[in-house]
Amino acid sequence: EPEEESPPAAPAGFEGLATPMVRKMARERGIDLKGIRGTGPHGCIKPEDLDQMPQAAQ
Amino acid sequence: MPEEILATFQIKRLSVLNENGSADLSLMPELSADEIWRMYQLMVLARCFDERAVSLQREGRLGTYPPIRGQEAAQVGSAFALKASDWVFPSFREMGAHLTLGYPIPQLLQYWGGDERAQKTPPDLNIFPFCVAVGSQIPHAVGAALAIRYRRDPAAVVVYFGDGATSKGDFHEAMNMAGVYQLPVVFICQNNQWAISVPLKGQTASASLAQKALGYGFEGVQVDGNDILAVYRATLNALEKARSGAGPTFLECLTYRMADHTTADDAGRYRSDEEVALWSGRDPILRLERFLAASGAWTPEQGRVVKDEAIALIDRAVGEMEAAPHPSPAELFDG
């Protein structure tokens, strides 16, 4: 699907798409998924995507 | 060979006591005076049980209950012919049979109070749990009979069901299988002429239920179901035949459901008072009392004693039933 080949920028208020697993990992690392677009299908955030993101201070 | 007659069949009807309670001595079953008295006591016990259960339901102390009033002869008479090693598959309206066989009365009440522990039949009785899905117990009897045959056990099987049940495939399928294997099973239909609001003629166009046995290659007999001596005789014969390897028998006990279908039903909506009155006159207990009275074996006073004893027994049972602790949720997983 073309949508996945060239991901457009996340629209304003875009709630990051992620499975509960990724949400949990993000929570643990203090990452806020709001507005983030990942490299997975439909722009979802993959676990690997989290590695590229700035973590909140622990 | 034009329109040849392939076969001719006869259906018989058995009665021992007429409506006035006088007996055809040639058909009188071998029973001692004590045994007949015991039968009488059991019919009265069944009647008292029934009356109490109905009133407990009205008071909210039992759930929906299906009265047996009018069917005491069919139930007590048939169960009286059983041996301890025989197996019994009841429907849900044979409390008279349970009482005759010695099922603990508190437990019997407990079932209608909505408690599964009631169905844990005591180990010395081979009575299957009540069967609410009409007719579906009939094939079980055939299976038990197959096991008896296979084990060469000296037992027989009795299965009870109503006129309504004869419309179900299970009835047919079980009768047919019993015929094929010539099994030791006695099919006892209490034809009380009603299945909730549906009268017999709405159930089948067959003139008798007994004749249905013709399609299965074994004997069907209509018995006066309000005549306890006829019921006993017919059942005993059928059981002996079964135990001797001579195959199954179908007994249609023609009787009448004198009360509502259950305590949730109002029979006044669908049947006439005249019909009910007619059958009240044919009360099976009355009939045995007349028989006994004729030889001086029964007086109103003796009748009262029997009834009082029965009531006392029921009283105790009600107390026991109500004293039982409420089942714990863990019992959902019991078994």
Added chain:
Amino acid sequence: MPEEILATFQIKRLSVLNENGSADLSLMPELSADEIWRMYQLMVLARCFDERAVSLQREGRLGTYPPIRGQEAAQVGSAFALKASDWVFPSFREMGAHLTLGYPIPQLLQYWGGDERAQKTPPDLNIFPFCVAVGSQIPHAVGAALAIRYRRDPAAVVVYFGDGATSKGDFHEAMNMAGVYQLPVVFICQNNQWAISVPLKGQTASASLAQKALGYGFEGVQVDGNDILAVYRATLNALEKARSGAGPTFLECLTYRMADHTTADDAGRYRSDEEVALWSGRDPILRLERFLAASGAWTPEQGRVVKDEAIALIDRAVGEMEAAPHPSPAELFDG
């Protein structure tokens, strides 16, 4: 009233042609010579269809197929009595009835080729789809008859099934309901004496199947199922009775399954060659040929012509069937 006789019943057997093909003229149905000839052609057509279907299966051009060999008289004779407005509920072994009623032959073959499009009955025929779950079509006939009655339509219903089907609850339940409402339905049992490997006596202890009707309050007749004139006569009578509001009839057509149960079966495992040979001598086509030959209406030469015509018809149908395009996956969702 001791052991009173409640009722006496008789079961009749109808045959018109004896084994040598000579007819009882008093029972001869009203049929023109042309009509009888047409019946003969249809039986031959059914036989040729059957032989071809079996060989197509052997060649892998059809799936599992249940031969009708030996049952042509029962099928053609009964279907010949039907009117276009009547409804037919077949089992899975009535291709002779389909052919008689004009079901397109390519479509009939298509079914055994595993193609649902075969069951889209042409709009001018009221033939229900084949029924594989044995006996489960019988209640449908009762429902259609209820609808006919409700609509006051001048039609009747025929339902076909085998001896094995009489063991199923559906048979009983439908017969019973038809009796209660006195419906315009004719129950036609092709008693071919086998249900796969189970002989009739393993199916029921009843001496005849016809007598099973006694339990439902309507007439059951045994018909010589290899005698097309008897089958026709009995069916016509039953249909007229049905249409006139006089209720249902049960016809037991006593015949024989001359072939294996299906092309996946090997009857040699469970029945004797002698039995098969005995019934080969009773071939229903042979019997009608003898009848016709006696009056000079049939010669071997004419027989060959009829057969050649039938084969030509089947040839064309096979071609058409095989020319039909493979169904597309989208047809899974058709209907």
Added chain:
Amino acid sequence: MAQLNMVQAINQALADEMARDDRVVLLGEDLGRDGGVFRVTEGLQERFGPERVLDTPLCESAIMGAAVGMAAYGLRPVPEIQFMGFTYSAFEQLFAHAARLRSRSRGRFSCPLVVRTPYGGGIKAPELHEESTEAIFCHIPGLKVVVPSGPYSAKGLLLAALRDPDPVLFLEPTRLYRMIKEEVPEGDYQLELGKARLARKGSAVTVVAWGSMLERVLKSVDGYDAEVIDLLTLNPLDLETLLASVQKTGRAVIVHEAIKTCGLGAEIAATLAEEAMLHLRAPILRVTAPDVPVPLAKLIDQYLPGPDRIRAALDEVLKY
């Protein structure tokens, strides 16, 4: 508009449709002379005659089988099974015939019938009178399964079912028969089959229920920011409504009175796990009966999901 209970609403729908369409014929045990054991068909035999309101012999499979033949002939039969626990013996007719007839005859025959049956627990009735086996019927291709949750939806859904060209199983929550009264329009109205209803708006969690559990769920969610979906049609599922809600809330709890294993809750949860996974922030929980037979009266309240268990599930998913 009148205030009706569900028994009255169903009775009205049947009467109206019978008056409108002479193909509609009722059949079953005790539904004519007696008006049905719950009085749902009261007065209909008097009004429409014994040929349109047929008291049948005691035989569920024959009732269903005959209905198939009637429907194929062109009528619109409405077989009643006295209690859901007695549908088992009619199962073959429903599964192998009614539901398949259109497909296997490639449209030559169809089977427009509506099976009505009371279902569900909590009425302290005998064995097999409180079953809730809807999931089994949802596994039958070609059969629609519908469950109203009150008098209004009962009438509107039943009218729609009676006009559907294919077989519909119409489950009547016995416990609600006379429990709820609602405004029910007198005239004709239909609720489209296959459409769920938003019974309550909320944004933190989606609770899915149907039949008599709906009432219990609505009582239980007080104080929660819960969206409640009243399924109304169990098969086919209204995916659109389910997904829209769960995409919004990110949490789902399914409540049903059937046992857990292979209950309809499984299909709903599986669908969400397939279609809405990226929106979920918590496990999907099912609040159901335990995997044991429906008990008799004394234990029925322990068996059916109650407010405590429903709230515990809400609390659990709201932790995420």
Added chain:
Amino acid sequence: MAQLNMVQAINQALADEMARDDRVVLLGEDLGRDGGVFRVTEGLQERFGPERVLDTPLCESAIMGAAVGMAAYGLRPVPEIQFMGFTYSAFEQLFAHAARLRSRSRGRFSCPLVVRTPYGGGIKAPELHEESTEAIFCHIPGLKVVVPSGPYSAKGLLLAALRDPDPVLFLEPTRLYRMIKEEVPEGDYQLELGKARLARKGSAVTVVAWGSMLERVLKSVDGYDAEVIDLLTLNPLDLETLLASVQKTGRAVIVHEAIKTCGLGAEIAATLAEEAMLHLRAPILRVTAPDVPVPLAKLIDQYLPGPDRIRAALDEVLKY
């Protein structure tokens, strides 16, 4: 050890257990004299006599009902239903009686029987000969459901089923009857009911299958880092094995030949969505037949899940 096909393995299990335990009795249509339509019971009537290998009248509900009575009396009947599509009429006996007897009699009566029936598609047989309705049976509390995937598991599971104190439905994948030969130990061995088998190790995705789909899945996953679970027992599910695998792989695909809606795949997916949600990195996909009746031969290959659809699902979840 001998190389046996599944027909031989089942035959051997039955013969061994009958020799060991005289309570074991077989009954069904054509299984005696004829040895069964698939020859699974060949030779057993000759060896054990017609009272232990009973040819019955043509009636599935009576077969099942009689088996209930036999089991209650103390035997261990093994009713055979000729094809799964003919179980419908035996449904009431199984659901309302066999499965409940222990619970409703509080242990006074039990019902140790094993229902054997061939099931599943791909054999180009007539209507109702290729059904796969296992999910319905998994919704029956009190009934275990078992499906071997080859000769070895067939014998081991059947021996365990025959010794189980409660009713077991034993489904025999018809397509595999003579397809696979395996080493099958001659003596006694049991595979514990309720335990799944790791048919293939892998770490990127868990694929769950059973019966004849297993063989197809194993062929399809070539080249994928897929772990394959052969369920063997469908009810109760082996949660431990399922969860351990999915917690490792983070992805699940369920493959079954039954239709999708309310199939067993739903229960598995729902269980994962409840118990393993925090380990999932992709939606849970189900590869199933479409929601239509099992077609006749010409379309059966389009109906059953094939390698293409299985691989497409793997590719999809691996995107996450």
